[in-house]
Amino acid sequence: MQLALLKGDLRMRQRISAQTSFGAIVIALCAFSTTAQAVRHTRTAVDIPTTTRSLAGDCYLPPGAGPWPVILIQTPYNKNLFIPIFTLEVSRNPLLKSPDYAFVVVDWRGFFGSADAKFPGCPGIGEDGYDIVEWIATQPWCDGNVGTWGESALGTAQLLTALQRPPHLKACVPMVCHAGDSYGLWYWGGVYFKNRNDFVASYYGYGDLMKNHPLYDTFWMALESLAPGYENVETPMLFVSGWYDIEPPLTIGEYQRVCEAQARKGLFESRLLIGPWGHSNLGMATQNEREYPAAEFADSRAALAFFDKHLRGLSSSGAPFDLDNPSSPIGMFQMNENVWNTTDRWPPAGAQRQTFYLRADGGLSPRAPTEDGLRREYFSNPHQPNFTIAGALLKESDKGKQGPGDIRALIGAGALLYQTDPMTQPLRIAGEPAATLHVQSTTVDLDLAVRMVEVLPDGTVFWVDDGVRRASLRNDYTAKELLTPGIPVPVVVALRPIAVTIPAGNRLGVVITSTNYDLIDINPQDGSSFMDETGAVPTSGTVTILSSATFASQLTVPLLSETHPSRHLLVY
Structure with missing residues (x-):
């Protein structure tokens, strides 16, 4: 997936069905319930200017006068899927139904409402992210503090945006994602990772490109050389992964690389949360045939506390672990004990x-x-x-x-x-x-x-x-x-x-x-x-x-x- 994101020159497909993984993610975000919070955001369609063509977005404002801190979500899976989450009382998600934040959801360049914005040599996801963040910061309903949020491809977009260092980006919450392609991602233990790869190759237009290289060769060496470094990224990040996700080693690895780069600058604000979740079921208590009640909405509670800290200057209470304690930056869920533990590193010391x-x-x-x-x-x-x-x-x-x-x-x-x-x-x-x-x-x-x-x-x-x-x-x-x-x-x-x-x-x-x-x-x-x-x-x-x-x-x-x-x- 990341070759297209980094180079911006592969043909992107524009179809999505209810059976794709993001359709399941949206259902998880809704978490329908008759006890839903009575918070409705007001939607306004917006055309967001960039250095080239404008991108299609939706602005969701909470009740009240504002201005508010704003959370940006960049998606290749159709911004319209978020309409019921924000405008109806069908979600219990603590972050997305918070009355303290406005949200902007934008279709990636080349997808859905932004399909016509793609052209040869156009800016990549990160460059667009920079323009969107800075545009948001100038709007009268924004108080100048912008964060980003999202999982999978939506998380990757955050990493690529942070690499561009937009001045008003104050915090990111990338979930179950990574920002660089590798042989091990496509060939797990040397075996083609079919379930993941078939979706990614078809949706993002790769065809058989990756299947043509079943061994680690110069193709993979060149591709891995495009992986970003985080030497200049100072934005605090809360990474979220799941024990049942398709690629927890990659998300954990991104967290470790960000922390290593930021530690050299004396920065210790990034965190990692790992729960008992699959790729499409973040924050859900039910994971196929097992129940984890202590993990329900823990990802959203952590994200809300993280944004409260970095966008609103509040304490980080309400998270599954103490976000203010740099000596225990990792919260991990111990399955079958139904508890959250903390550790200062992964793997845990002393095991x-x-x-x-x-x-x-x-x-x-x-x-x-x-x-x-x-x-x-x-x-x-x-x-x-x-x-x-x-x-x-x-x-x-x-x-x-x-x-x-x-x-x-x-x-x-x-x-x-x-x-x-x-x-x-x-x-x-x-x-x-x-x-x-x-x-x-x-x-x-x-x-x-x-x-x-x-x-x-x-x-x-x-x-x-x-x-x-x-x-x-x-x-x-x-x-x-x-x-x-x-x-x-x-x-x-x-x-x-x-x-x-x-x-x-x-x-x-x-x-x-x-x-x-x-x-x-x-x-x-x-x-x-x-x-x-x-x-x-x-x-x-x-x-x-x-x-x-x-x-x-x-x-x-x-x-x-x-x-x-x-x-x-x-x-x-």
């Missing part, structure tokens, strides 16, 4: 890594195996993939839902479940798990899709986290090293950041397959990169996971002790 060994009997044990020759097998057929029943999806389908869910239906001939004994005390995981699998196959390539799960006493197998790695790219993404059938190799699979507690009585587990479709694409297992690649011959085979003294496959998880310095916060 100890615990190793659990995969046993040939399906166990997952802290005791290393002492015998050789122990193994388990499954059959991998590219024409019969294991589907993504639950997980970090961007777009849902009839087969897969965004967020945590019961995936026990996967267990069978094409998937192996390993699980611990029931926990005698809570297992508090916070950090980045990883699996090292010693594997051999009858095919020359395969993917290892690892799902970390929580197994309940009734047999429910809840998806918690996952990761993937292409075996032929186990050592390097620049060139394939095909397998020799029957010869074991170690493959390290990095899982996404997570903070979850496995309660006493439940079990920690991992499910291992060679497919996780359509979260990721299918490996034809013949050495080709794609099933539809010219010359590809999809090949089935037997995959063996070794669990012996010599080849000890294992899962390592970072554990927090009861004396970890992070502190429990208010439970809402």
Whole structure:
């Protein structure tokens, strides 16, 4: 997505349907309820001048005389989707229904109301953002303080705007987003990130551009060189991510880079909030098959407190964590405990890594195996993939839902479940798990899709986290090293950041397959990169996971002790 944003020269599509992820985001923002706050903003359509052609926007003013601080939202998904949120009493979102802020929503250049503003060589998103911020600051209903807000592509627009340093931009709240393209974004563990990529490639007009580069080559080197640096960005930012989002490492990485650059200038006002949310369900208590009541609207409460601090000069009360304390700049939700904790860094300091060994009997044990020759097998057929029943999806389908869910239906001939004994005390995981699998196959390539799960006493197998790695790219993404059938190799699979507690009585587990479709694409297992690649011959085979003294496959998880310095916060 970011190539178009940074260079501004790719053809943009102008269609959006109710089934796109942003349609789901708007539903989440509305959070319909008969107890909605009785705040209606008055809408006025505006043409916003820029250095070239004007952009289409809507101004929403709260009741009262004003002037007010103003929140800018820049969207490629149709500004009209925000009309019911601001003008009707259908939303409980604390920020968007606040009577203390005006809002301006603008269609990106080349999209919807601003479709005619795009032309070869036109300004990019950041340059337009600069012009919009400064135009807002001159309006009689603005008190001169402007902030930006939004998630996904709307968050990326904020980062690109902040890079231009508009004088009246006082704070940004970029959520579940990033500002630079990379190989790892498109090829997760060397595997095409299909669910995300197909949407982005079609909506933003990439076509097969990224699919033409399945290895890390000069194309990716050049693209990654366009990633912005934040050396000159002084604007305070509240980054928001979700444990069930499609790309929490990228949002966390953007936060870390901003903080590093600002710390060199003695600035310590940026913050990070990570909740139990999927990409389209920020702030919602219900995440697929689980409930997190302490997380409901926590993102919006934090954003409102952040803007109150930086746009209105008020205290930051009401946020899930103390925004005024620079020693604890990160608020993270510990799932299954239903509490917010704070930490000064990610991963949290002091976490100890615990190793659990995969046993040939399906166990997952802290005791290393002492015998050789122990193994388990499954059959991998590219024409019969294991589907993504639950997980970090961007777009849902009839087969897969965004967020945590019961995936026990996967267990069978094409998937192996390993699980611990029931926990005698809570297992508090916070950090980045990883699996090292010693594997051999009858095919020359395969993917290892690892799902970390929580197994309940009734047999429910809840998806918690996952990761993937292409075996032929186990050592390097620049060139394939095909397998020799029957010869074991170690493959390290990095899982996404997570903070979850496995309660006493439940079990920690991992499910291992060679497919996780359509979260990721299918490996034809013949050495080709794609099933539809010219010359590809999809090949089935037997995959063996070794669990012996010599080849000890294992899962390592970072554990927090009861004396970890992070502190429990208010439970809402």
